[in-house]
Amino acid sequence: MTELHLVVDRSRGVRAGVERALREAIRTLPPDTRLPSSRSLAADLGIARNTVADAYTQLVQEGYLTTARGAGTHTVAQASKVSGPDIGDSSGEAGFLFDLRPGRSDVSTFPVAAWNGATRHVLNTRPREALQYDDARGPAYAREVLAGYLHRARGVQADPDQIVLCSGVRQAAALLFRAAANHGARSFAYERPGQPAIPVQLHRAGLQGRPIQVDRYGLDVGQLGDAGGVLLTPAHQFPMGVPLAPKRRTDVLRWARATGAIVLEDDYDGEFRYDRQPIGALQGLAPDVVAYAGSASKTLAPGLRLGWLVVPRHLLAAVIEEKTWTDRHSDTLTQLTLAALIESGAYDRHVRAARLRYRHRRDDLIHA
Ligand SMILES: Cc1ncc(COP(=O)(O)O)c(C=O)c1O
Structure with a gap:
């Protein structure tokens, strides 16, 4: 003893x-x-x-x-270590057995073989010129494939030329906020509770952040007033989990059209619904007033920093300008690899398998 x-x-x-x-x-x-x-x-x-x-x-x-x-x-055996994959703890905590922090995908199931195959395919079949500096939005081929995927998987209406590939939803939001500010927006509403980075990003873009309460129907659309825009997670409110109620979906679009405001839809985990039918993207109802942001952070891995923004026409030039002066464009090879993965069907297979795994975990947690 x-x-x-x-x-x-x-x-x-x-x-x-x-x-x-x-x-x-x-x-x-x-x-x-x-x-x-x-x-x-x-x-x-x-x-x-x-x-x-x-x-x-x-x-x-x-x-x-x-x-x-x-x-x-x-x-118990291994009580002092987190078992399984490195879950990227950056807070200095140790000693927990279950990582229940939100927003972390299971990178231990990253489809290594399929990703390697897709990368090889891209490098073997695309001209080397594809690795030159490219369009700020990313390669046209990747945007075409993504437009098709977003349409069939999420009901997004996008011409490839309206898609800006970027470094995750984080950068998509930054680009859109700055473009909106350049277009005259002074303030931007966001969900409370919500993603904590948003008020910081709004402040950095020179916009006044306006927190708006979320209830069981989602964000209270009646409170939007004269905000220049609103960021929403309408398919699955983060972190409360509710979808934006049907009436509020139509009300927020009516509000945007009446006031000239922009809606930024953060569809951060659109592929992952477990207990109900997935709700299609709000953008599909009103591509003229809704900008749509998504990423591969939940489906593949956050470390890829692979995301996209579908931009309404009136803000497109401003977003492209922001992207150009931020980092010229994001990693071409990663974007082309995603496109090849989608075209081969491997992306859909991976998402289906991931959905099932997460669903089982969720059921286990609820059961426990
Ligand atoms: C609400 C919300 N939006 C977006 C993201 C994804 O951000 P990114 O695509 O920059 O990795 C997350 C990640 O956890 C999130 O929780």
Whole structure:
């Protein structure tokens, strides 16, 4: 049995302090180490036995410890490490067993063979000139293929010349905000709660951010007033999960047409619905007032930084200008590879398999 030297910070209560100290200690112990009995640890710490027993129970539930009748309490194998793939933790946290942070796709299932095959296909079949500096929007072939995919998968209406390939939804939003500001917008509404980056991005684009409450029907469209635009996640509100109600969908389009405002649709996970029919893109109803942003961050991997913006005609030149002066254009080879992956059918197969895997995980979580 191991001696534990715990330093218990009691500032947030003894029980919480013991739990925290135990978590810290467990991280440094080898798997299957037997812990002192609750009675003996309680005596060492000069606290009630129940407090230690409760802390042990909590850590069993969290997956740090196991107990078996008569065998005492042991650390589990690998409790100190996240099992499975590197999930890219940048916050310095460690020691969690389940990563439930939103917005992380399972990159361990990235379709390596299909991606390599598509890259090889592109390099073997496209002229080398394809790797020269290109159109700020990305190669025409990639935009054509993507236009077809977005139409059949999400009901998006886009001519290839209206598509700007870029570095994820993050850059798509930045480009659109700056273009809207150049077109005279002063303010832009966004969902609250919502993606925390948005108010920062609006501020950086010189726009006044206007947070608008989300309820169970999505963003309260009646509050939009004279905003120059609104960012929405209408298929699946982030983070609340509700779709924008049908009446609000039509109301927001009416509002945009009446006021000359722009709607930015963030379709960040449009392919992933598990418990209901997917709702088609709002853009398909009104391509003249809705800009549509999407990316491969959920379907393939965020690290590709591969996204797209479908731009209404009146803002197209302004968006292209922003893109040109930001980074000339995004990575051509990645864009061509995505197009080849879509054309071969491998992208659809991967998305279908990913949807099923995520669905099973979701069911397991709800069940648990
Ligand atoms: C609401 C929302 N929009 C967009 C994105 C994707 O951003 P990007 O395409 O830049 O990776 C995320 C990622 O987590 C998100 O949560």
